[in-house]
Amino acid sequence: MELSFDRLTKQYGSKIAVDRVSAVLKPGVYGLLGENGAGKTTLMRMLCAILEATSGEVFFNGEEITAMGAAYRNILGYLPQDFGYYPNYTATEFLRYIAALKGIPGNIAKKRIRELLEIVGLDHVASKKVKTFSGGMKQRVGIAQALLNNPQVLILDEPTAGLDPKERVRLRNLLADYAGNKIVILSTHIVPDIEAIADEVLLMKSGKLILQGTVPQLVQKADGKVWELSVSEKEARRWETETTVANFRHEGSQVVLRILSDTKPAEYAIPCEATLEDLYLYYFGTTEGADKDENS
Amino acid sequence: MKIVKRELFRMEHKKLWRKTGVRISVFLCFTYVVIFGTVLSFQWFALGSRSGYSTAFGNHFDGYSVIKDSQEYTQSFTGDLTDETLQQLVRDYQRMSDAGMDEESQRTDYLTINIWLEMLWPELKDSANYNQMISYVDPEGLTGLYERRQQAMEEFLENNNQTGREKEYILKMEEKVGIPFRYDWTQGWSILLGEVIGGMGAVMALFLAIPLSSIFSGEWHDNTGALIMTTKNGWQQIAYVKICTGIAFTAELFAVLTLGILISQWFFLGAAGWDTSIQNIKMLAVAPMNMLQAEIYELAFTFLGAVGYAGIVMLLSAAIKSNVLALLLSLAVAYAPSTVARYLPYGAQKAMDLIPLAGSGADIFRTNTFHILGKYIWSPYLLITVPVLIGMICIPFTAMRWSRRLKV
DSSP, X not given: OOEEEEXXXXXXXXXXXXXXXXXXXXXXXXXXXXXXXXXXXXXXXXXXXXXXXXXXXXXXXXXXXXXXXXXXXXXXXXXXTTOOOOTTSBHHHHHHHHHHHTTOOHHHHHHHHHHHHHHTTOGGGTTSBGGGSOHHHHHHHHHHHHHTTOOSEEEEESXXXXXOHHHHHHHHHHHHHHHTTSEEXXXXXXXXXXXXXXXXXXXXXXXXXXXXXXXXXXXXXXXXOEEEEEEEHHHHHHHHHHSEEEEEEEETTEEEEEEEOSSOOSTTOEEOOOOHHHHHHHHHOSSGGGGOOTTO | OHHHHHHHHHHHHHHHHHSHHHHHHHHHHHIIIIIIIIIIIIIIITTSOOOSOSSGGGSOSOHHHHHHHHHHHHGGGOEEOOHHHHHHHHHHHHHHHHTTOHHHHXXXXXXHHHHHHHHHOGGGOOTTOOSOHHHHSOGGGOOOHHHHHHHHHHHHHHHTTOOHHHHHHHXXXXXXXXXXXXXXXXXXXXXXXXXXXXXXXXXXXXHHHHHHTTTTHHHHHHTOHHHHHTSSSHHHHHHHHHHHHHHHHHHHHHHHHHXXXXXXXXXXXXXXXXXXXXXXXXXXXXXXXXXXXXXXHHHHHHHHHHHHHHHHHHHHHHHOSOHHHHHHHHHHHHHXXXXXXXXXXXXXXXXXXXXXXXSOGGGGGOOOEEEETTEEEEHHHHHHHHHHHHHHHHHHHHHHHHHHHHHO
């Protein structure tokens, strides 16, 4: 099984939302990482065939997805970022409706819905109206609907938005179990989520895919660029304005800064082990990292 | 696959009925048409006995007994309507009136009979006398009922510029009306056919527009477009399912109202008078029908008009993203024609009658025609068929429009 896209581009007037993005995705979990407006949602919508590409094509097992039509939609599960629901439906009814839209026969749908509501931890509120749910609960209904047809391609746009830490862990485990021989693409701002679950990360910036690789491969790119140094509070403020500070913590009267820098920022700076978050900040930081690209 | 579509329809249908606005609309429509328009109309506003107050609300709450008394009183006159029957009816009314038997005189068909007298014997009307003609006209002078009706019919057509072939067509049709008319107490049927069922369409338009105008546009409000588009059945299936749901809802609303009306009718009027001529209600009507046939026509007219109207409303809903704008335009379709008609040429006015629910079920009493491709067609034939055809034509455009909207 393979989902590939070739020089996929989406242009709105003079603005290029997605710029010649190409990739070949095999079964596994793919984390789409990037700041707001990086083009993640646009890319996902094109992968779902609900947004027409300005140029480029998307193929599933070598077949163009818009030509596949209902056959592609049959193997697709999608959670949109701005997930809409019918407020007067209960969770079960909403899922029954989506199951009917997905062409799942009633008796099969009933069983599947029960399972999914249990998996996402909503079985105790199955007969409550969705409009009474919290943001996190609604998001879990959205995740359940995406999984209804047991899709081979699962695309989740910001699935962890609104979820509390416990729910996020539950989702991670769910996706890890689910992925097996399926293609799962998820986007999020929450780097630890991607770090914990993604087999591969696609880093997008200004509509371009600037990096792709496994978490260790990407983290490697930030190796030698992460430093820790202990400074006074007054100095800390200076460092903050002049460099990309990933973290700072107080230790007595001193402040320990975690700084991202290509070169050793100070004699007394100690090199640290990089994380995916460091890499993210390295590329999307506000100062020296702001202009980094794949050639850095 | 069929089972899945049935399931989808069931869920879509449930979704529509789950909306609070839909339930309130059905409740209000039922209250207006059945409770106020039928039950309270029979029991109070229209057929409750008069107590001297000038408004209908001043009537007594005794319509049921008035109806039963009236039906019982009329039994001795039931049958063929001849000059003699008419004279007897007038004479009996005058007897009661002269004896100050106001309550008893209200059992008679005096309102209907008075209209006949004014239309057919205008020369007997005393313009200086403000009482109703039935109370003073000499019964002996009321002769030649059907000859006078024929003459009145011809004059009516001439005055409407319905001459030549059109007049010939109408008169030929009129020949099929059975003479003598069969008569029974008319007032109840007059209210039922003229106001209750006749006016049902206009009320239904409002309460159909509220739920159906958001059937498609509501998806934008609920922000569910992306979900629908990424499912196997997708936009096209859901479009047809929504259309089926809209038509089913229309049928259900119609069924609820009709059932309410029929039960009320059975309770208050019973079956008495079902076989009497509709000419008792409108003397110059040309449809060769009895009351029951006219009721069936009016119900069919309302149902088919409602289906046609639902088709237009759903097209507007699919074409417009805003629920409010779709609702306003839907209401304009039903109510604007009657508002603007007076400013339009006659031909345009007649064309506007063909818009679903813009007309009335009481069109069965009409004596005019449509002139199409050199042929004259009695207007009720087109008024009952064209609106539903307009609705049917809207269906593929609705699906296409919805599909195009969702592709963006």
